[in-house]
Amino acid sequence: MVDLSHKPRILVFAGSSRKDSFNKLLAQLCAQRIDALGGIATFIDLGDFPMPLYDGDMETASGLPDHALALRELLSEHHGLLIASPEYNGFITPLLKNTIDWLTRPHEGESGLKLFEGKFAAVVSASPGGLGGLRSLALIRQLLSNIGVTVLPDQLAVAKAGDAFSDGRLADTKQQTQLDGVCQRLVGTLEKLRD
Ligand SMILES: Cc1cc2nc3c(=O)[nH]c(=O)nc-3n(C[C@H](O)[C@H](O)[C@H](O)COP(=O)(O)O)c2cc1C
Numbered sequence: 001m002v003d004l005s006h007k008p009r010i011l012v013f014a015g016s017s018r019k020d021s022f023n024k025l026l027a028q029l030c031a032q033r034i035d036a037l038g039g040i041a042t043f044i045d046l047g048d049f050p051m052p053l054y055d056g057d058m059e060t061a062s063g064l065p066d067h068a069l070a071l072r073e074l075l076s077e078h079h080g081l082l083i084a085s086p087e088y089n090g091f092i093t094p095l096l097k098n099t100i101d102w103l104t105r106p107h108e109g110e111s112g113l114k115l116f117e118g119k120f121a122a123v124v125s126a127s128p129g130g131l132g133g134l135r136s137l138a139l140i141r142q143l144l145s146n147i148g149v150t151v152l153p154d155q156l157a158v159a160k161a162g163d164a165f166s167d168g169r170l171a172d173t174k175q176q177t178q179l180d181g182v183c184q185r186l187v188g189t190l191e192k193l194r195d
Pocket residue numbers: 014016017018020021022023024086087088089090091126127128129130131132133
């Protein structure tokens with residue numbers, strides 16, 4: 001576990017690398033709010049960390065891809081995670097699953113799961129659909145729990161995402177408050193653990 005004597009550091013990313021991704025936008029909003037609420041957010045675009053589809057033979061032959069190693073390093077420097085999870089056919093995206101799969105693999109004798117152990121996470125989603133990607137949230141919660149991450153109960157699913165953002169913000173003030181609540185809970189929980 002990382003030293004918690006300083007401000008909580010939270011790694012923020014979306015399960016989409018699309019240029020105009022709603023989930024990247026939502027993740028960036030979360031990063032801004034985390035910073036404003038006393039944490040330190042690091043927003044990353046998974047598009048900057050491309051990795052091949054996980055393949056056991058490839059891993060045996062070449063080990064982990066360089067981008068997986070870079071992400072492992074980043075993850076080890078953070079106390080928490082904030083993930084914006086798009087929904088594909090009721091599931092999380094292959095990009096998100098593949099990234100987490102590579103990260104959980106062992107490297108030089110160290111278990112990938114050790115990296116996630118003791119971390120806290122919050123999850124949000126956005127979709128042009130009416131449920132806002134809600135179904136993917138249940139699944140990313142399950143996946144993170146499976147690898148030892150504590151996922152906080154607060155969440156936000158932004159429906160009709162094409163109309164939900166205005167000038168890079170959430171247009172609806174109730175949703176802005178909900179987003180603040182999600183970020184506050186994560187920062188606050190990590191602060192309490194430190195204290
Ligand atoms: C293969 C595929 C399946 C999808 N399935 C769903 C779905 O089950 N529920 C949903 O709300 N949106 C679904 N969508 C629409 C996505 O929510 C939409 O493309 C969204 O913009 C993706 O997130 P992003 O904007 O962060 O890239 C699907 C899109 C794709 C490409």
